[in-house]
Amino acid sequence: MNVIDRFESTLYFVLCIFQFMLSFTIFVAVIARYVFGFPLPEVNIVQNFSLVWLIMLGSGIALKEKEHLDIDILGSYLSERANAIRAFLIDVVVLLAIILLLAVGYKSFLAGFSRTELTPIRFLDHRITLVYFNSAFLFGAITMFIYQVINVRKTFKKIKEFQTGGSSK
Amino acid sequence: MILAGILTIFLGLLVFGVPVVFSLVLASGIPLLFDSHVHLNQMASIILQQFRSFTLLAIPLFIFCGKLLQLSDVADDLIYMSRAFIGKLRGDLAHINVMTSIFFAGISGSSVADVASLGSIIIPAMKKKGYSPEFSATLTSASATIGSIIPPSILMIVYGSIAQTSIAALFIGGIIPGVVIGLSQMVYSYFYAVKNNIGQSSGEMIGDAPVEELSIWVALKKGFFPMSIFLVIIGGILTGVFTPTEAAGIAVMYILLVNIFIKKKRNLKQYYEITKKSVIESATIFILIAVASFFSWILTYYKVMIPIINAVKGSDLSAPAFLIIVTLIYLLIGTFMEPASAMLIFVPLLMPVMNMLHINPTVAGIITVMAIRVGTVTPPYGLSTLMAAKIAQTSVVKMMRHICLFVGVYVLMLILMIYVQDIILILPNIFLGA
Numbered sequence: 001m002n003v004i005d006r007f008e009s010t011l012y013f014v015l016c017i018f019q020f021m022l023s024f025t026i027f028v029a030v031i032a033r034y035v036f037g038f039p040l041p042e043v044n045i046v047q048n049f050s051l052v053w054l055i056m057l058g059s060g061i062a063l064k065e066k067e068h069l070d071i072d073i074l075g076s077y078l079s080e081r082a083n084a085i086r087a088f089l090i091d092v093v094v095l096l097a098i099i100l101l102l103a104v105g106y107k108s109f110l111a112g113f114s115r116t117e118l119t120p121i122r123f124l125d126h127r128i129t130l131v132y133f134n135s136a137f138l139f140g141a142i143t144m145f146i147y148q149v150i151n152v153r154k155t156f157k158k159i160k161e162f163q164t165g166g167s168s169k
Numbered sequence: 170m171i172l173a174g175i176l177t178i179f180l181g182l183l184v185f186g187v188p189v190v191f192s193l194v195l196a197s198g199i200p201l202l203f204d205s206h207v208h209l210n211q212m213a214s215i216i217l218q219q220f221r222s223f224t225l226l227a228i229p230l231f232i233f234c235g236k237l238l239q240l241s242d243v244a245d246d247l248i249y250m251s252r253a254f255i256g257k258l259r260g261d262l263a264h265i266n267v268m269t270s271i272f273f274a275g276i277s278g279s280s281v282a283d284v285a286s287l288g289s290i291i292i293p294a295m296k297k298k299g300y301s302p303e304f305s306a307t308l309t310s311a312s313a314t315i316g317s318i319i320p321p322s323i324l325m326i327v328y329g330s331i332a333q334t335s336i337a338a339l340f341i342g343g344i345i346p347g348v349v350i351g352l353s354q355m356v357y358s359y360f361y362a363v364k365n366n367i368g369q370s371s372g373e374m375i376g377d378a379p380v381e382e383l384s385i386w387v388a389l390k391k392g393f394f395p396m397s398i399f400l401v402i403i404g405g406i407l408t409g410v411f412t413p414t415e416a417a418g419i420a421v422m423y424i425l426l427v428n429i430f431i432k433k434k435r436n437l438k439q440y441y442e443i444t445k446k447s448v449i450e451s452a453t454i455f456i457l458i459a460v461a462s463f464f465s466w467i468l469t470y471y472k473v474m475i476p477i478i479n480a481v482k483g484s485d486l487s488a489p490a491f492l493i494i495v496t497l498i499y500l501l502i503g504t505f506m507e508p509a510s511a512m513l514i515f516v517p518l519l520m521p522v523m524n525m526l527h528i529n530p531t532v533a534g535i536i537t538v539m540a541i542r543v544g545t546v547t548p549p550y551g552l553s554t555l556m557a558a559k560i561a562q563t564s565v566v567k568m569m570r571h572i573c574l575f576v577g578v579y580v581l582m583l584i585l586m587i588y589v590q591d592i593i594l595i596l597p598n599i600f601l602g603a
Contacts, residue, residue: 012445012448015444015445015448016441016444016445016448018448019229019233019444019447019448019451020444022226022229022230022418023230023233023418023421023422023425024422025418026226026230026414026415026417026418026419027418027419027421027422029415029418030410030411030415030418030419034410044223047223047226048220048221051220051226051229051455052217052220054229054448054451054452055220055229055451055452055455055456055459056452056456057452058448058449058451058452058453058456059190059452059453059456061448061449061452062449062452062453062456065449067449067450067453068188068189068190068191068453068456069188069189069190069453069457069507069510070186070187070188070189071183071184071186071189071505071506072186073184073186074184074185074186075186086185086186089185090185090186090187093182093185093187093191093195094187094188094191096195097187097191097192097194097195097198098191100194100195100198100201101194103209104209104212104213104216105213107209107210107213108210108213108214108217111210111213111214133217133220133221134213134217136220137213137216137217
């Protein structure tokens, strides 16, 4: 198992925990409010945290699995070779978009230090900063970047295979 | 000029095959380069704002619900229940297909899950009985659209969140239209069965008992668990005990507990695998919603809707006429785009006109969801159609005749609802008083 595989299985494990946390906290909040008459506003923080990390890191894995939604109109009209080149170009364009997301993520990470969570936590005498929330954007973009670099390498290799004697339609 | 660049880049990248979410990121990035009033910080805060929406939190939960249900064999129970209710009606397998979709819609919220779970059981049985693979696949895909109309519906949550419309009203309002669409498909199926001289099925084809031996009592017993999920969700929302998001969380825990303690599904590995699938599906939909919110903000910032409003004002269009035009536009857009992202981009543009024409927000929401969803039955963007074609071992091209007919019937029903809006509003008026 190489580093990337280990990273991926750890990531999946963490994401599954976030998914369960989301469901469980909502359930607990409803029960606490209606059965025990004891609202738990702090649960919102756990939910926000779980959701943003789940989506941002999950988007990285979705890139690796090629699960992001697209529209394939040109695919059936192009030769295999042309499609390989197109796949490479798409991956490069996606990489550019992720670089933009990295910049946005960095900005939001910095902004997280100067903003505080609106929901107070009862056992803390101060409000926590939004770094816990905003940093998900940056780390999600980094995860996407890692997987996309791997994708670009793969599609580039495919083009090379065509150049070194692969078949075309 | 900047706006033209945004739209050209977005459409160009989309056609080239770049995933929708990254096409949106790059297109929305244009103003960051050329407009000094748009900053990276704005992009960050608008995108992150979506992750704090309690309403949208329901999406990953309902997706998880659908996945958990796949573990609990509810598809078999719902088919049994539909068979028991349909009895010996001509074209029974087609009716069972539609009725099971109606029941399934009430618990899953995902049309593709509907096709995957039910299609693999019903399509082979329909083919065996003499229905053409094309008809069987198209009916399965078309009946799956009901999943987006009958609650819980992920698309309605997205719409409610964009248009600031009551999701409870959208949920309740979708029940009758969903049943009407189902009935229209059953009528079409009946005539198909008569025309092609297809009789009743023998029981062993899709279950363990012949039709004569099916018992309504057993059907009700089998249907208790899936129907109780629907009742928990809708009952909880209607009585005001919980919001749609909380209903989703309760439904997840309920299904999980029933799976573990009653259905005795205790293989942790299976839970891990479906959670992984659920996480990826949630991530791809949610990130799209988050990024599209910034794209939509950009379009609003450049006042794209002003020419649309002026055109409608100038043409003296009535509300129903505008809704019909919107239906056709959404149908076309839904053909090419994933419904949630299409709504995120176009709903904010058309909302001011809907408000100007005093169109009821619940009616606007349900018509929008229905129109945009039926577009996904047709290629090229038709995930459920592609899946149904794969199960039926046919091609989407061969299915086109039936697809056009089903879409035609669906649009006629939509037009009926535009003119008789009580079909949509009767339940919200009774239960929510609005």
